[in-house]
Amino acid sequence: MREWEKNFRKIEPYVPGEQPKLKDMIKLNTNENPYPPAPGVVEAMEHFDVDKLRLYPDDKSDNLVQALAEYYHVKKEQVFVGVGSDDVLGMAFLSFFNSEKPILFPDITYSFYEVWANLYKIPFETQPLDEAFRIHKEDYYKPNGGVVIANPNAPTGIAEDLDFIEDIVKHNQDSVVIVDEAYVDFGTRSALSLVDKYENLLVVQTFSKSRSMAGLRIGFCIGNEKLIKVITDVKYSYNSYTMNQTSLYLGVEAVKNEEYFRTNLAKIMEERTRTIDELTKLGFTCTDSKTNFVFATHKDVPAKELLAMLREKHIFVRNFGSNPRIANYLRITIGTREQMDTLFAAIREYLQQ
Ligand code: PMP
Numbered sequence: 133m134r135e136w137e138k139n140f141r142k143i144e145p146y147v148p149g150e151q152p153k154l155k156d157m158i159k160l161n162t163n164e165n166p167y168p169p170a171p172g173v174v175e176a177m178e179h180f181d182v183d184k185l186r187l188y189p190d191d192k193s194d195n196l197v198q199a200l201a202e203y204y205h206v207k208k209e210q211v212f213v214g215v216g217s218d219d220v221l222g223m224a225f226l227s228f229f230n231s232e233k234p235i236l237f238p239d240i241t242y243s244f245y246e247v248w249a250n251l252y253k254i255p256f257e258t259q260p261l262d263e264a265f266r267i268h269k270e271d272y273y274k275p276n277g278g279v280v281i282a283n284p285n286a287p288t289g290i291a292e293d294l295d296f297i298e299d300i301v302k303h304n305q306d307s308v309v310i311v312d313e314a315y316v317d318f319g320t321r322s323a324l325s326l327v328d329k330y331e332n333l334l335v336v337q338t339f340s341k342s343r344s345m346a347g348l349r350i351g352f353c354i355g356n357e358k359l360i361k362v363i364t365d366v367k368y369s370y371n372s373y374t375m376n377q378t379s380l381y382l383g384v385e386a387v388k389n390e391e392y393f394r395t396n397l398a399k400i401m402e403e404r405t406r407t408i409d410e411l412t413k414l415g416f417t418c419t420d421s422k423t424n425f426v427f428a429t430h431k432d433v434p435a436k437e438l439l440a441m442l443r444e445k446h447i448f449v450r451n452f453g454s455n456p457r458i459a460n461y462l463r464i465t466i467g468t469r470e471q472m473d474t475l476f477a478a479i480r481e482y483l484q485q
Pocket of ligand 1: 218219337351
């Protein structure tokens with residue numbers, strides 16, 4: 133090995149879900165929304181002034197921050213936006229987790245947390261979920277350098293109620309508690325109502341799932357003004373122009389149409405109930421998901437076999453094989469009714485063979 137190679141930062145990267153380039157596929161592997169973005173976004177896109185691309189975007193993301201502050205009834209100084217919630221979470225890890233003490237998060241959760249901890253050399257200690265994939269909140273009452281909870285959790289889909297989250301925040305007033313609410317709009321009470329009560333709470337959300345805009349990459353966090361000042365300083369020390377012109381322009385439109393938003397959420401939640409019923413009839417056990425995906429294991433057929441069979445039919449779902457506790461589960465995004473019917477038919481046919 134050459135001398136300079138020894139200085140490389142070696143990191144086991146996060147592996148995102150596959151983005152296959154097939155035309156005739158049913159893509160249920162990365163929790164995208166099957167419905168288009170709000171009509172206002174589509175219309176705004178048609179009127180986008182391409183000349184804007186000559187210029188650097190607004191480094192303060194002022195219009196988008198303003199729109200979010202109004203929508204969530206907080207001050208502009210309490211809002212920070214980033215390139216998807218991955219960017220916001222990564223910046224938050226870098227900004228708030230700088231202690232010798234380990235940060236705490238569940239052993240089964242969004243696998244990116246461990247990657248950021250390794251990347252930024254943040255000590256961490258995972259806390260085991262119980263057999264029903266539930267968080268044991270007392271595990272988070274010990275000294276720590278920070279806490280990260282995805283609520284609902286991923287990939288289990290299980291949500292904890294607001295009192296439970298508040299207990300964790302309340303017991304950790306000496307560290308920052310990040311609540312990752314990527315899936316909160318699909319039926320969970322948000323911790324946003326607590327940000328004025330607890331200075332140490334940062335709530336992170338995204339436009340990728342409930343607002344059908346994964347391709348645009350918009351995420352945001354809301355918290356106390358002190359937290360937002362620190363994360364903003366860190367952002368300016370890394371890349372001042374994070375949000376591109378199109379994201380800033382179209383993002384504002386995405387929060388305008390509440391009726392369209394609620395209608396889509398209702399359709400997805402209804403389809404989730406039907407999916408759990410259908411899969412249960414086919415011999416699966418599903419968690420009580422409060423997200424836009426289900427987490428299911430079959431009584432006889434290994435998850436990997438089903439994944440491969442579905443893949444052959446160009447139906448993409450996801451499996452997290454590297455963690456033995458969940459290796460036999462499939463995470464299946466809720467698609468349209470037609471897409472889900474095709475999935476059920478494929479599984480039914482395979483099981484009857
Ligand atoms: N948090 C969780 C729990 C997720 O599942 C995801 C999606 N991979 C994200 C954050 C990041 O989503 P995005 O960067 O698209 O906002």
